[in-house]
Amino acid sequence: MAYARKTRAGGLEVLYCLSQGIGHPYLILRVPPDQNRIPSLANRFPFMGWYEREMHDLFGLEFEGHPEPYPLVLHEGTEPSHPLLQGPSEQPLRFSVTPPTVPAMIGPEIQRLPFGPVRADITESAQFLFFYIGEGILHYHPRLFYKHRGxxxxxxxxxxxxxxxxxxxxxxxxxxxxxxxxxxxxxxxxxxxxxxxxxxxxxxxxxxxxxxxxxxxxxxxxxxxxxxxxxxxxxxxxxxxxxxxxxxxxxxxxxxxxxxxxxxxxxxxxxxxxxxxxxxxxxxxxxxxxxxxxxxxxxxxxxxxxxxxxxxxxxxxxxxxxxxxxxxxxxxxxxxxxxxxxxxxxxxxxxxxxxxxxxxxxxxxxxxxxxxxxxxxxxxxxxxxxxxxxxxxxxxxxxxxxxxxxxxxxxxxxxxxxxxxxxxxxxxxxxxxxxxxxxxxxxxxxxxxxxxxxxxxxxxxxxxxxx
Incomplete structure (x- = not known):
């Protein structure tokens, strides 16, 4: 797990919680405050990708060399863009209509199906983008965080x-x-x-x-x-x-x-x-x-x-x-x-x-x-x-x-x-x-x-x- 926090002095601190194996306590590593550009770990440890994108959306931190540098939690057109820097607020986020950033998939006979965010019966809101030929799925891109409640x-x-x-x-x-x-x-x-x-x-x-x-x-x-x-x-x-x-x-x-x-x-x-x-x-x-x-x-x-x-x-x-x-x-x-x-x-x-x-x-x-x-x-x-x-x-x-x-x-x-x-x-x-x-x-x-x-x-x- 990795996350950021705003210190009482006003800087941003990034913390990494690392497993040390069965029976051993977690190791907590800290990046000192005010390091606004941090090397991305997502190329070496792919599961870190979403943590870093989340910190970018919510705190404005930049992770250099990130393989997926597009929004995750806050969709395009969200204001304010980094809400956890603003402090607690009862005001809802404002949105403008902005096309989502998704990977390109171009080729003959490739069809695109955006499914959601409103789906069947009481299923929770999410959008799934399918690129397919016939019944075969070539690429699948889930778009979550429509239900982000802060x-x-x-x-x-x-x-x-x-x-x-x-x-x-x-x-x-x-x-x-x-x-x-x-x-x-x-x-x-x-x-x-x-x-x-x-x-x-x-x-x-x-x-x-x-x-x-x-x-x-x-x-x-x-x-x-x-x-x-x-x-x-x-x-x-x-x-x-x-x-x-x-x-x-x-x-x-x-x-x-x-x-x-x-x-x-x-x-x-x-x-x-x-x-x-x-x-x-x-x-x-x-x-x-x-x-x-x-x-x-x-x-x-x-x-x-x-x-x-x-x-x-x-x-x-x-x-x-x-x-x-x-x-x-x-x-x-x-x-x-x-x-x-x-x-x-x-x-x-x-x-x-x-x-x-x-x-x-x-x-x-x-x-x-x-x-x-x-x-x-x-x-x-x-x-x-x-x-x-x-x-x-x-x-x-x-x-x-x-x-x-x-x-x-x-x-x-x-x-x-x-x-x-x-x-x-x-x-x-x-x-x-x-x-x-x-x-x-x-x-x-x-x-x-x-x-x-x-x-x-x-x-x-x-x-x-x-x-």
Whole structure:
């Protein structure tokens, strides 16, 4: 992850968060303020491309030698052009009609299809530009950030508690993952340690969210492969999972429970095991029937292949990277919450196609249910909010928090003033920001008939990527 921040002296500082491997803390590298022209890393590390383009759009930083020097977050004609230099504002951005900058594709019989940003039913807004001959796709260019809401700027000046509410609303289907990464970043900055009961309940909530989202994934995949009954059954299983969430926490999206230092209040877990048992049985039966449906398998096997090398170079994360043979999972590699006390496996596939991505999620459903059962067996009565609190070092506390969300690795970096109870800067890295960058590599040289299935197999969030 890389991001920029405006220092209190008025300069711009660029920070790079680097992984040092399993079990080792992240290394934070800083570029001193006022270095307005910085060498681009995107040619050597392709996944850095979007981070640098984002910093250019929002802060006006120039990255010399960037291979894709055109707008990403703010589309052409946006005013002001660098909003995070302006400070918090309630005024919406102004736009003028300016043609988008897209790669040229010229040749005989090549057709161009701009699809979106308004698409089918309630699908989130994005535009996809296809260049194709017949059914064969020659080039595919996604145009995101129509749903950019300036979420990072909304954190500026916000309190710790307001930050929880904001984080839960960055991406509605990942409320717990975002809130958990945010809370852990703040706890790292302030030196707060939640009690063990809070840690285990956080795991339960995170795995309930994963279960709900994976059931939604299979329902959507059935829809895209025109299996109407499986579509309805999958959404019914998702609805039952949401009802369990609502009974347990009072909110179907699991909002309003997490806070910095632990939980806002304790939960009654006594009926959770019995509530999950019939859902687990019916889910197992549902997934088994899908695996026996030949038309379902025919549309997924071989569709949208992502090689291990491309997944690594372009920064794939979550089920997408694990379906392509990359063995990474923050729950195991950089344990947080109560995951260190649990026994679980990280599912792996190697073919990198739509079926492999579905298999990863199928196996993760089983692991999630197993982890919830383990937490229910291990959890003991006790407090759910820390009483050991102290301010972070110096006038500005900094912390990095992470979570393995449904879609992959999710990070929050916070710069917080304890004396004012206000944030100077919060950086959010949603897994879909990475996976949307990866997805075009599975579309080129494929065909239009398979596009909807391929996109569904990625399970991407536009709200999370756009923020």
């Amino acid at each position: 979420m990072e700027q909304r954190f500026e000046g916000a309190s710790l508690m307001t930050g929880v509410i904001l984080s839960e609303r960055v991406s509605g289907t990942d409320s717990i993952a975002h809130a958990l990464a945010y809370c852990q970043a703040c706890e790292a900055a302030l030196g707060w340690a939640p009690p063990s009961r809070a840690h285990l309940i956080r795991v339960i909530l995170a795995e309930l969210e994963r279960l709900t989202n994976h059931l939604h994934f299979f329902a959507e995949l059935a829809k895209m492969t025109t299996l109407k009954v499986a579509d309805a059954q999958g959404h019914w299983l998702e609805e039952r999972a949401k009802q369990i969430n609502g009974i347990l926490t009072g909110n179907r999206f699991l909002r309003g429970i997490l806070c910095v230092g632990g939980l806002r209040h304790d939960l009654d877990l006594s009926g959770l095991h019995d509530a999950l048992e019939p859902l687990e049985r019916d889910t197992r039966s549902y997934l088994g029937r899908l695996e026996e449906t030949r038309s379902f398998l025919d549309r997924l096997i071989g569709t949208g292949r992502l090689t291990r090398a491309v997944a690594f170079d372009q920064g794939a994360t979550g089920p997408i990277e694990r379906a392509s043979g990359l063995d990474r999972d923050l729950r195991r590699d950089l344990c947080y919450a109560g995951y260190a006390t649990l026994h679980f496996e990280v599912p792996q596939q190697s073919t990198g196609d739509a079926w492999a991505r579905a298999c990863i999620r199928r196996d993760e459903i089983r692991q999630s249910l197993s982890m919830i059962r383990q937490c229910l067996e291990k959890i003991k009565p006790g407090p759910v909010w820390t009483d050991q609190m102290h301010a972070g070092p110096g006038p500005l506390a900094e912390g990095l928090g992470w979570a393995e969300g449904t879609r992959g690795a999710l990070y929050y970096a916070v710069h917080y003033d304890p004396a004012q109870d206000a944030f100077d800067r919060v950086k959010i890295k949603d897994p879909s920001f990475s996976n949307w960058r990866v997805s075009p590599f599975t579309v080129q040289d494929s065909n239009l008939m398979d596009y909807a299935i391929n996109e569904a197999s990625f399970g991407l969030s536009i709200a999370g990527a756009d923020r």
